[in-house]
Amino acid sequence: MISQKAKYALRALVSLARTGRGETMMIGEISKEQAIPKKFLEQILLELKRAGFVASRRGRSGGYELLKDPEQIMFGEVLRLIDGPIAPLPCLSKIAYKKCADCRDEASCEIRHVFERVTLATREVLDRTTLADSLRLEDLPV
Structure with a gap:
């Protein structure tokens, strides 16, 4: 069974994948769209950022964006990052x-x-x- 954290990480990445290349999403938008507690989502996105899956931008057009193409992000890779083996x-x-x-x-x-x-x-x-x-x-x- 995968952890709640891993499910949230995958759901956040799916939201970002829907936005399109180079587009950003505010953490509040992801939180609301995927019903993920905002504080928990912040921790998850930081972990995904450190691993090179996402980047954050400040300012008016800020938010989070995917760094990799959705075709290159495997579910197994994300699960191992969050949950381990x-x-x-x-x-x-x-x-x-x-x-x-x-x-x-x-x-x-x-x-x-x-x-x-x-x-x-x-x-x-x-x-x-x-x-x-x-x-x-x-x-x-x-």
């Missing part, structure tokens, strides 16, 4: 591997084998689904 078991994580304390042998662990298939399928969908795809619901990869 996409793995239901620590022994399945690529970037934060940890042996399960109660597991005697990973190679023969029946639970691990099932969740490995789930993890691979989940990663495949998330790593090939872009923000742009989410704006075209009928074209989402399955």
Whole structure:
């Protein structure tokens, strides 16, 4: 399950993707459109800014804008930034591997084998689904 923070991050990015290249959105607009608490959204946008997904501009035409094309922002990339590894078991994580304390042998662990298939399928969908795809619901990869 993804965190509320990750859902908010994705929803904020989707709002920005809808605005068009070079266009900005004020934090209040994003907050209202996506029903995200403004203070929480500020923290999320700062994290997305540090990671190079968005930029902020001051002034009359200020606000937030996407730095990358929506076709280049993968759901998996955003989820890993916000929530960390996409793995239901620590022994399945690529970037934060940890042996399960109660597991005697990973190679023969029946639970691990099932969740490995789930993890691979989940990663495949998330790593090939872009923000742009989410704006075209009928074209989402399955």
